[in-house]
Amino acid sequence: MATLQTEYLGLQLKNPFIASSCGLTGTLAGVAECARSGAGAVVLKSLFEEQIDAELGAVMDANLAVHPEAQDYLSGLGKVHGPDTYLKLIADAQTETDIPIIASVNCISNKWWGDYARQIEQAGAAALELNIGTIPSMPAPDSHALEEQMVDTVRAVKSQIKIPVAVKLGPYFTSLPAVVERLVEAGADGLVLFNRFYRLDIDTEKLTFITGKMTSQPEELHLSLRWVALLSPHVSVPISVSTGVHEATDAIKAILVGARVVQMASVLYRKKTKYLQTLAEETLAWLDRHGFASLDAIRGQLSGSNSAAQEVLGRIQYIKALTGVS
Numbered sequence: 001m002a003t004l005q006t007e008y009l010g011l012q013l014k015n016p017f018i019a020s021s022c023g024l025t026g027t028l029a030g031v032a033e034c035a036r037s038g039a040g041a042v043v044l045k046s047l048f049e050e051q052i053d054a055e056l057g058a059v060m061d062a063n064l065a066v067h068p069e070a071q072d073y074l075s076g077l078g079k080v081h082g083p084d085t086y087l088k089l090i091a092d093a094q095t096e097t098d099i100p101i102i103a104s105v106n107c108i109s110n111k112w113w114g115d116y117a118r119q120i121e122q123a124g125a126a127a128l129e130l131n132i133g134t135i136p137s138m139p140a141p142d143s144h145a146l147e148e149q150m151v152d153t154v155r156a157v158k159s160q161i162k163i164p165v166a167v168k169l170g171p172y173f174t175s176l177p178a179v180v181e182r183l184v185e186a187g188a189d190g191l192v193l194f195n196r197f198y199r200l201d202i203d204t205e206k207l208t209f210i211t212g213k214m215t216s217q218p219e220e221l222h223l224s225l226r227w228v229a230l231l232s233p234h235v236s237v238p239i240s241v242s243t244g245v246h247e248a249t250d251a252i253k254a255i256l257v258g259a260r261v262v263q264m265a266s267v268l269y270r271k272k273t274k275y276l277q278t279l280a281e282e283t284l285a286w287l288d289r290h291g292f293a294s295l296d297a298i299r300g301q302l303s304g305s306n307s308a309a310q311e312v313l314g315r316i317q318y319i320k321a322l323t324g325v326s
């Protein structure tokens with residue numbers, strides 16, 4: 001029988017299915033439930049820089065609205081889910097489960113992270129995920145300066161702790177490969193592609209903004225698949241696919257393009273965490289049916305290092321597709 005064992009950020013996971021940072025991973029009960037359901041690892045809900053700011057009496061920042069989890073914060077959860085509570089959650093989750101617990105912080109600046117990252121490490125986190133993302137506004141900041149801020153944050157955190165650090169990014173960059181290269185140079189031990197940021201919609205009766213769809217659809221996977229296929233042959237650190245993984249076949253596609261693991265939130269909200277067990281069983285059955293002994297045997301088979309894949313991956317216009325010829 002095939003094995004699902006996977007190494008990610010130097011951690012040995014029993015399978016590549018990670019419960020992504022979200023409301024389900026923000027409490028000890030939620031984390032324990034993910035572990036019981038068979039998750040390979042759990043990424044805790046992010047602690048927000050604003051929460052640390054708030055504890056220090058500073059004013060909340062408009063950047064908060066970029067993330068879906070801003071909802072939780074605004075509804076009050078953030079107030080009880082502050083830095084001290086977060087350290088306790090890490091320690092308790094680590095003691096009560098037998099899977100790696102990955103902490104997550106949302107970074108806007110690099111001002112707190114050196115010190116707080118050390119406390120996260122001491123609390124027992126197996127790794128740290130930096131959830132980085134802001135929306136530039138007018139007057140327009142220089143894109144290189146914004147990217148440099150991300151790189152500085154990674155450098156600052158890495159200089160303080162020994163546990164692995166993964167960087168979770170959104171997909172909106174002019175040259176993602178250049179950004180990734182600099183983040184890896186700065187010491188990032190892994191990449192999570194991509195975060196799915198908070199979405200806005202408009203109520204046309206009340207003429208107000210409302211929350212858009214909080215959860216992803218399976219078809220949203222395509223963006224991560226393309227980018228992981230393009231990047232994985234050139235990046236020395238493991239990549240985790242996030243956004244749009246809803247079925248075992250989605251995870252298999254992610255591994256085929258070179259991902260090490262997959263992270264899921266939406267499908268766990270929809271089908272409950274016990275679905276993690278089904279995902280593992282179905283992936284094992286697929287490997288057995290195709291005669292593969294492990295995920296390593298298929299990893300990267302459809303990545304950009306494969307010349308047949310290269311042409312497809314570089315295509316973003318529907319030139320021939322419109323005439324019926326692919």
Ligand SMILES: Cc1cc2nc3c(=O)[nH]c(=O)nc-3n(C[C@H](O)[C@H](O)[C@H](O)COP(=O)(O)O)c2cc1C
Nearest residue numbers: 020021022023046069131196216243244264265266
């Ligand atoms: C309700 C909710 C809360 C989330 N909170 C966080 C968070 O605190 N930190 C983070 O990095 N991502 C957060 N996310 C994003 C998810 O971790 C994940 O990247 C995104 O939902 C895409 O994956 P999916 O298609 O499996 O849902 C949240 C998502 C949802 C739906």
